[in-house]
Amino acid sequence: MGLIWDGVKDITGNVLHLRTKFVTNQRLDGQVVVITGANSGIGRETAIQLTLLGAKVIMGCRNRERADRAAEYLMANNMHAVVIVIQLDLSSLESVREFADKVSQNESHIDILISNAGIAGIPERQTVDGIEMQFRTNYLGIHSRQLWPTYIDINHNFYAITRVVSVSSFVYKVGKIHFDNINLRDGAYTHWKAYNQSKLANVLFSRELAKRLGANSTISTYSLHPGVIKTDIVRNYRPYVKGLYNMIGRLLFLTPRMGAQTSLYCALEDGIENESGFYYQVCKKVEVSPIAMDDTAAERLWDLSVDLVNLDAHLNLPSSY
Template sequence: MDMDQFVEFLDDNKVIIGSAIGIGFGLILLKKYLAGGVCRSKARLDGKTVIVTGSNTGIGKETVRDLAKRGARIIMACRDMKRTEPAAEELRTDTGNKNIVVRKLDLASLKSVRSFAEEILKTESRIDILINNAGVMYCPYSKTADGFEMQFGTNHLGPFLLTNLLLDRIKDSAPARIVNVSSIGHSLANPLDLENLNSEKGYDPYEAYHRSKLLNILFTRELSRRLKGSGVTANSLHPGFVNTDLPRHFNKFLNFVMQPFMWLSLKDSRAGAQTSIYCAVAEELVGVSGKYFSDCAVKEEVKQARDDQLAKRLWEMSEEMVAKAK
């Protein structure tokens, strides 16, 4: 096709081409709208130390990127060192912050959690922000190193023990913040059966995940109550529906069918990290604790996630479980 033919083609099809361009811009604007809240805080974190679990990819990595640009010392707490070291080097180069360090942490092993905490307490004089970001989703039935169902152990017991082991150092660093990444999936959990936390009565990967996200919120609620007056706040959040590799165990056929809609309907990792960042740095959240956030705003959890007695009993049972796993 020569230039004259090309011009003629454009002229003959200008309505169709114009409509396609309009639809394209419309989709871009719609995607931007669907991305949700943005953290607009300009807070600096110079002299502050931040721990982010599961931070070599996805929203954890983007959380590190943002907080590193604010001047924080970042500890990337991850299981896979081969993936984490290159990610850390990329982030150092991108942010200009050389104070990004890597430490091994496998939340599916309480021995690893204890080893990590021991090292941190030996080497870090302060912990200003702890972001419990790491987790697994919809995985086939398997057990942690301590014999717990994988999603229960990794998404709840690991962060529960980690937070408690570091809690005195966090209190000493007050004002400080603890941020727990949960999910709107908590609203899909069945009424909580405390005798089935470890899937003793049968395993469903979707229910196990939704239950673990409910536990994140109940843990945060009881933690916040226990921290009252300490200068440390604890909040949980839903990051949004984010296009990461977390749901890799989701039905493969449905994943394939949904691919054309992924770009439009899902947040990218940067957008998905915004509420974590907001909870970590926003000036207006000083003293705000025990809340659940989505799109950088307080949202209401489902009724059972607001049950204080349930949260207290869960804490007590979790203490017993991690103690027995020594």
């Protein structure tokens, strides 16, 4: 019931135009922002707004053709935009590592990392390394810590990351981390179960990362629900579902531009540095459900993630417990 009520409130806010638009006077000249999934939807709109503020935006996208079109769109909306496209398939650990190598070869620092890419509604599928596709793409790919070894390895603070932003969803509330069957094999898979698990993982990761970095860290981490938005995330659903979604979406759902506002808030808002690890909705911090405050589960998920990506021991952040 809680999730349904949240959905009703979310859509009511959309229809009545009660959503908050983030406004800032700060400039991001000289700053570098990495955004995954920036070739469409709220990722592309987030990228547009950040280039308008002067940031260099690195778009990490699986489909190079779509990413190039999105980059052209960004530059058409801002003739001064500095946009770089680097192919990134979050379902492949090899691709993640190649992306990290290319970024580190060309950039002396990264200021903001926005984990925006996501998939939903796919049939049961596993990656080449045997991991359930939604868990790998929506969570493990960008949060593998193989991608950003130098921001994890505090002693070699090469990347000057200040904020790590994870786009989750309010469906985390009905999610569960299936530690005994993380890949949902042997008939356990449904696309919703997999999606909800990945979105809960985003929230738990953000909370755990904040704890491991510690109160004195210059890095802040946030997770968020962007709102009920009309995007192409339903592209993998059956045609009749997509048709219904598009029909309802035109009337009730947020545009991608408005859906990007909480991502921008978490990435840029002054004064929330001490709120690291928290969860945001409609450009404000909100209390999470008990399932997302389970410190034992968050630590266990962290350790499992380290094992799944074969993270070198010296790159791992120690537990704060």
